[in-house]
Amino acid sequence: MASLDEMPFKIRVFLTTYPWRRIDPPAWAPLPRPLSECRLGLVTSGGLSMPDQPPFDETVKGGDWSYRWIPLDAKLPSLVESHKSDAFDHRGLAADRNLALPLDRGHELVAAGRLGELNRRHLSFMGSITAPGRLIAESAPEAAAGFVADGVDVALLVPV
Amino acid sequence: MCNQTVSLVAAELERRGIATVTLILLRKIAERVGPPRALAVPFPHGYALGRPGDTAGQGRVIEAALALLESATGPGPVLADHSLD
Numbered sequence: 001m002a003s004l005d006e007m008p009f010k011i012r013v014f015l016t017t018y019p020w021r022r023i024d025p026p027a028w029a030p031l032p033r034p035l036s037e038c039r040l041g042l043v044t045s046g047g048l049s050m051p052d053q054p055p056f057d058e059t060v061k062g063g064d065w066s067y068r069w070i071p072l073d074a075k076l077p078s079l080v081e082s083h084k085s086d087a088f089d090h091r092g093l094a095a096d097r098n099l100a101l102p103l104d105r106g107h108e109l110v111a112a113g114r115l116g117e118l119n120r121r122h123l124s125f126m127g128s129i130t131a132p133g134r135l136i137a138e139s140a141p142e143a144a145a146g147f148v149a150d151g152v153d154v155a156l157l158v159p160v
Numbered sequence: 161m162c163n164q165t166v167s168l169v170a171a172e173l174e175r176r177g178i179a180t181v182t183l184i185l186l187r188k189i190a191e192r193v194g195p196p197r198a199l200a201v202p203f204p205h206g207y208a209l210g211r212p213g214d215t216a217g218q219g220r221v222i223e224a225a226l227a228l229l230e231s232a233t234g235p236g237p238v239l240a241d242h243s244l245d
Contacts, residue, residue, distance in 0.1 A: 002185040002186050002203070002204050002205050003186075004186065004188070006204075015186075015189075020164060020189060020192040020193050021164060021168060021193060022192065022193060022194055023167065023168070023171040023193060023194045023195065023196075023237070024194075026194060026196065026235050026236050026237055027170075027171040027172075027174035027175045027196050027236075028174055028196050028234035028235045028236050029173075029174045029175075029176075029177045029178055029179045029180075029196075030179060030234065031179045031229055031230060032177075032179065035226055035229065035230065041178070043166060043169055043170075043173075044166075045162040045165045045166050063161070085161070085162075087205060088204070088205030088206035089204065089205070089206045089207075090206060091206075092206050092207045092211075092212045093206055095212035095213065096212035096213050098209060098212075098218060099206070099207055099208060099209050099210075099212060099218075100208070102209055102218060102222060104215075105209075105215070105218050105219055105222050106222075108215075108219065109219075109222065109226075114223075114226065115226075123169070125165055125166075125169065127161050127162030127163075127164075127165040127166070128161050128162070128165075129161055129164075129165050130161060132164065132165065132168055135165065135168060135169075136168055136172075140168055140169045140172040141172055143169065143172075144169070144172040144173045144175075144176050144178070145176065147173060147176075147178055148176050148177065148178065152178055153178065153179065154178065154179045154180065154181075154229060155170070155173050155178050155179075155180045155181075156180070156181055156182075156183075156222065156225055156226075157166040157167075157169060157170050157180060157181070157182040157183065157195075158166065158183050158208050158209070159162035159163050159165070159166045159182075159183060159184065159185055159208055160162050160205060160206050160208060
């Protein structure tokens with residue numbers, strides 16, 4: 001488990017005093033059918049983009065709230081990581097993109113019959129959003145609507 | 161902040177009928193934010209699925225997340241822990 005205690009003092013103070021957004025009212029969707037019949041969508045906050053997409057903009061005050069679609073056939077090593085945070089060790093993600101966007105593990109689960117199928121595209125955000133107003137009001141609803149249009153049943157969300 | 165970002169996206173997905181499970185690196189933040197179904201993992205930031213190249217270990221984390229999707233009953237939030245044992 002990551003711990004606040006192991007973070008730099010400046011970040012620790014920030015995280016301790018930050019007004020975290022409470023999800024209220026609680027949101028809940030039941031599992032609609034057995035997982036072996038479900039279509040899975042992945043969501044990462046790893047700041048990954050395709051080589052032909054604009055990278056995330058680390059200069060946006062309060063955090064870049066935009067998102068990128070990562071197609072199912074993306075070659076993981078080719079994805080560009082532009083996450084601005086210095087609060088985590090980027091070496092793991094550089095060595096294995098599955099740590100943020102586990103497409104390879106997803107393919108294995110489908111092959112094993114544990115999951116029905118993977119969606120044709122997956123979502124990438126950059127997680128360093130300290131002012132999430134536009135994420136909540138604009139980009140998250142828009143991205144979620146994309147998954148709904150795709151017929152996604154279940155989603156796995158992976159922070160970095 | 162990543163923990164909050166994915167949690168807020170998860171809530172939006174759930175409101176639209178998509179069942180979610182969110183991996184969490186800082187349990188305290190999940191307790192504050194309240195993602196619908198969350199699995200706290202015993203790894204440092206940048207390593208939500210464990211070690212790079214550890215196919216089996218990463219698979220166990222995802223299997224635990226999928227099991228939580230199957231077992232958790234609403235209304236949430238539901239926060240569980242992934243053990244390495």
